[in-house]
Amino acid sequence: MGLCNYIANTPDKPNCRWLCTLDEWRVEFKWPRCIKRFGQQQINRNIFDKEKILELLINSDYVVYQPNFYNNKIVQNSLRKNLHLKQITLSPIFVNNPQFMIDKEKKYNCNITVSHIIKNNNDIKLYTNKDYHPTTFLLLEIAKQICDIAKISFYTNNDYEKLLKSQYPNY
Secondary structure, rough: OOOHHHHHOOOOOOOOOOOOOOHHHHHHHHHHHHHHHHHHHHHHEOOOOOOHHHHHHOOOOEEEEEEOHHHHHHHHHHHHHOOOOOOEOOOOOOOOHHHHHHHHHHOOOOOOOOOHHHHHOOOOOOOOOOOEEHHHHHHHHHHHHHHHHHOOOOOOHHHHHHHHHHHHOOO
């Protein structure tokens, strides 16, 4: 959700949606609490309906996802119906084991390798202490790479600094 919010609010204001096929997110996640954290606008970008997800993928220019068997199946089915759909793959973000992350990056030939961001920024806090959630810095670095690949304008340095200070999502 954080990446979707950051990309949706870049200067080009792309039509960005967070697609989730996991039913437990819809059922178990505390959405009223998240409205304060993420804002109603981002909550409205969250799509859970599988038919709506497939429809969006068929009509999209890009899909950004973390490869695994289930996601690959959905994307491959969409690619058959949308020959112009471009894939941006990124490695797992929530990983305590760096080698696992690197292995997944190699296995799936990820466009965006979070391990490189971590390696190149080992002096910056990249995860929260509370729940190992990515910090604003890490999410923005991933969003910057997504924007580069998709040719979307990224934030100005001034806006980037403001976002770093805001520490989205606010806990």
